Amino acid sequence: MAVQEVELLEVSQQRYLTYALSVVSGRALPDVRDGLKPVQRRILFAMYQNLRLSPEKPHRKSAAVVGEVLARYHPHGDSACYDAMVRMAQDFSLRYPLVDGQGNFGSLDGDSAAAYRYTEARLTSLALEVIGDIGQETIEERDNFDQTVKEPVVLPSRVPNLLINGAAGIAVGLATAIPPHNLTEVIKGLQLLLEDREANDAKLFNAVKGPDFPTGCLILNSKAELREIYRTGRGAIRMRGSHIVEHKGRAKYQIVVQSIPYNVDKSVLVEKIAELIIAKKVPQLVDVRDESTGEIRVVMELAHQADADTALAYLYKHTSLESNFNVNMTALVPTDNPYAGRPAQLSLREMLLHFIDFRYEVTRRKLTFEKGKLEERIHLLEGLVSVFDAINEVIQIVRKSSGRADAAARLVKRFKLTEVQALFIVDLRIYQLSKTSIDELTSELEEKSARVAEIDKILKSKKRMTDLLSEDLSRVEKEYGDERRSKIEHDFEEVELDTDAYVRHEDSFVVVTKDGWIKRIKQSNDPSSTRVRDGDALFFVGEASTKDYLALYTSHGNVFVLRVYDLMSTSGYGEPVQKRFKFQDGEQIVACECLDEDGTPEGEEVLLYSEGGYGLRLPHDAVQETKRNGKRLMRLGKGDRMCGMFVVEKDLAITVTEQGYVVCFHTSEVPLLSGAGKGVILQKLPKGDRVRAGFSIEKKSKVRVQAEKAIKEVDVSSMTITGRAKRGLKLVKRGLPVVGHEIVIPKAEK
Numbered sequence: 097m098a099v100q101e102v103e104l105l106e107v108s109q110q111r112y113l114t115y116a117l118s119v120v121s122g123r124a125l126p127d128v129r130d131g132l133k134p135v136q137r138r139i140l141f142a143m144y145q146n147l148r149l150s151p152e153k154p155h156r157k158s159a160a161v162v163g164e165v166l167a168r169y170h171p172h173g174d175s176a177c178y179d180a181m182v183r184m185a186q187d188f189s190l191r192y193p194l195v196d197g198q199g200n201f202g203s204l205d206g207d208s209a210a211a212y213r214y215t216e217a218r219l220t221s222l223a224l225e226v227i228g229d230i231g232q233e234t235i236e237e238r239d240n241f242d243q244t245v246k247e248p249v250v251l252p253s254r255v256p257n258l259l260i261n262g263a264a265g266i267a268v269g270l271a272t273a274i275p276p277h278n279l280t281e282v283i284k285g286l287q288l289l290l291e292d293r294e295a296n297d298a299k300l301f302n303a304v305k306g307p308d309f310p311t312g313c314l315i316l317n318s319k320a321e322l323r324e325i326y327r328t329g330r331g332a333i334r335m336r337g338s339h340i341v342e343h344k345g346r347a348k349y350q351i352v353v354q355s356i357p358y359n360v361d362k363s364v365l366v367e368k369i370a371e372l373i374i375a376k377k378v379p380q381l382v383d384v385r386d387e388s389t390g391e392i393r394v395v396m397e398l399a400h401q402a403d404a405d406t407a408l409a410y411l412y413k414h415t416s417l418e419s420n421f422n423v424n425m426t427a428l429v430p431t432d433n434p435y436a437g438r439p440a441q442l443s444l445r446e447m448l449l450h451f452i453d454f455r456y457e458v459t460r461r462k463l464t465f466e467k468g469k470l471e472e473r474i475h476l477l478e479g480l481v482s483v484f485d486a487i488n489e490v491i492q493i494v495r496k497s498s499g500r501a502d503a504a505a506r507l508v509k510r511f512k513l514t515e516v517q518a519l520f521i522v523d524l525r526i527y528q529l530s531k532t533s534i535d536e537l538t539s540e541l542e543e544k545s546a547r548v549a550e551i552d553k554i555l556k557s558k559k560r561m562t563d564l565l566s567e568d569l570s571r572v573e574k575e576y577g578d579e580r581r582s583k584i585e586h587d588f589e590e591v592e593l594d595t596d597a598y599v600r601h602e603d604s605f606v607v608v609t610k611d612g613w614i615k616r617i618k619q620s621n622d623p624s625s626t627r628v629r630d631g632d633a634l635f636f637v638g639e640a641s642t643k644d645y646l647a648l649y650t651s652h653g654n655v656f657v658l659r660v661y662d663l664m665s666t667s668g669y670g671e672p673v674q675k676r677f678k679f680q681d682g683e684q685i686v687a688c689e690c691l692d693e694d695g696t697p698e699g700e701e702v703l704l705y706s707e708g709g710y711g712l713r714l715p716h717d718a719v720q721e722t723k724r725n726g727k728r729l730m731r732l733g734k735g736d737r738m739c740g741m742f743v744v745e746k747d748l749a750i751t752v753t754e755q756g757y758v759v760c761f762h763t764s765e766v767p768l769l770s771g772a773g774k775g776v777i778l779q780k781l782p783k784g785d786r787v788r789a790g791f792s793i794e795k796k797s798k799v800r801v802q803a804e805k806a807i808k809e810v811d812v813s814s815m816t817i818t819g820r821a822k823r824g825l826k827l828v829k830r831g832l833p834v835v836g837h838e839i840v841i842p843k844a845e846k
Contacts (some may be wrong), residue, residue: 334494
């Protein structure tokens with residue numbers, strides 16, 4: 097075998113393009129004409145053409161359907177084929193199911209269908225409308241994958257299936273997400289465009305009001321939003337579950353959810369609501385249960401005197417009880433090549449016009465096919481009528497002939513018939529010749545000739561063709577149209593989410609360990625005996641209400657703030673702070689404080705300091721609730737680390753180094769910044785020394801510094817206020833390092 101050298105880049109691009117086109121046209125995107133993907137089209141065609149599973153026939157094993165589809169038309173996996181058939185049978189997936197399933201075909205709770213050996217299926221009546229006049233040369237056919245049989249390129253659907261059932265799929269570089277609609281409304285839109293292709297958008301959008309989901313949820317889009325979505329083919333449909341509030345007596349009420357958004361797993365939704373109730377995130381609710389049978393009924397019990405709207409506002413934000421359907425109306429549209437379509441993002445008008453043009457073409461081909469069959473029959477009848485008066489002679493000629501071909505040739509020569517007419521007469525049974533009435537023949541001939549003339553008039557008249565299409569659509573609407581399930585609310589009152597309404601007041605201890613584990617415990621417990629991990633120790637314990645906040649200052653100059661209520665309430669170890677916030681490598685908690693629920697007092701300041709002796713003042717209200725990444729307060733130099741903070745309560749402040757140096761200065765010497773900064777030098781450090789602690793003090797206070805084996809206590813009044821940027825007084829003169837960063841400041845004596 098000869099080796100051929102090729103460019104890898106060129107071959108890769110060519111092969112990938114081939115693959116991409118195959119996925120786009122052969123798997124993921126529906127055709128704008130029949131609204132079906134190839135696998136769906138093949139399933140319906142195989143059930144109709146090969147298995148004859150029409151609605152009046154008994155159900156057949158789904159395994160037989162899958163096997164027939166894979167054997168003849170779809171050379172792909174059986175699970176993908178079965179999943180496609182299951183979806184066409186689910187009344188919560190398709191607005192108008194095309195497969196009538198018997199057995200377990202899944203549920204709204206996310207239950208998967210039983211294996212195809214256990215379920216049975218047949219076509220629905222609407223599926224026959226989608227299959228349409230398949231045997232009348234109305235559409236193009238092509239060879240299947242092994243060229244043994246023919247399959248339709250598209251089904252001659254009489255219903256706008258793409259819009260009424262929607263579609264979803266992901267291709268290579270393309271995707272589609274078309275919401276389902278109400279059949280009656282879509283047909284009204286088609287009728288409008290049949291009358292006037294240039295009808296304005298206002299009339300069209302008045303006919304097609306919006307999506308109509310099978311789960312019957314509320315649609316919360318304004319008219320302007322829906323019109324923009326239908327004009328561009330893109331946008332978000334806002335869905336929300338509908339509910340009522342039931343009175344159970346004795347001041348007890350419950351919220352009953354009666355519909356949920358499309359494509360939402362009901363069991364997952366109920367489970368999420370239960371988790372929020374257990375975690376006490378929604379104190380207005382005490383219980384949830386699913387009482388659904390044939391209809392959706394999710395019951396949530398309200399606490400005593402709780403407001404239902406407040407509870408629902410939280411659920412809308414934090415669960416899938418409210419979600420979006422992101423519309424992307426992409427489909428394959430016909431091209432000059434009848435066997436291939438091209439993907440295009442379409443507006444509502446374009447989708448409807450494509451279907452109308454398709455129906456014109458299908459109707460024209462159907463009438464042409466009917467006319468051809470009629471003309472064939474007329475030709476045969478004309479031959480029979482021409483020899484009817486000489487039936488005895490015809491019989492004599494046939495009797496004297498040597499065979500069928502000889503008899504036909506003699507009749508052609510004698511009566512000037514065509515070969516087709518002669519063979520037709522020869523093949524007639526004797527009783528048909530003897531009993532055939534010339535009146536019946538001429539009547540049938542006149543009837544069929546009149547029908548041919550009528551078809552010619554229809555084909556030549558655009559108005560007559562339009563009337564035929566309109567009658568067909570009206571019949572479909574009458575037989576299959578129904579009421580809208582999804583209610584559209586253009587004007588609705590948005591419930592404002594007040595976070596304080598979801599926090600239950602409870603006095604607690606906030607616990608932070610040296611290794612960064614955080615939790616809250618009830619104030620009835622002793623925080624000193626709370627559980628910590630081996631090798632860990634308590635770092636901070638503070639009293640706080642669940643409505644208060646906990647601020648965590650870190651070595652990288654950041655602050656992370658969260659509500660005490662959001663801390664894990666447990667007698668165990670708690671949870672690592674990294675689970676709540678995004679800490680950088682090596683970042684550690686260096687200081688903590690509890691903030692009142694009303695925030696920091698106006699005018700109060702906080703002073704931050706680093707190991708390198710730098711510090712800055714900030715307004716305390718700069719410390720606010722933060723997101724996962726926290727908030728930068730102090731910009732640190734290379735190798736420097738923030739080591740603490742304190743609230744500026746007094747005029748004086750001190751910082752203490754590891755080697756026992758203490759500097760006392762007025763806090764007004766430190767500039768007050770409005771945002772993050774590097775700050776100024778608070779204390780000059782000898783080589784190898786670093787700041788370990790800092791405090792806001794007053795002159796009547798005493799400072800006690802503890803070294804390894806010595807304790808030094810000094811009155812602040814006797815200390816020299818040197819100002820910032822000095823080395824300061826050395827309290828521990830023997831060079832013993834200060835243990836930790838604890839400095840005790842006794843209360844001033846009266």
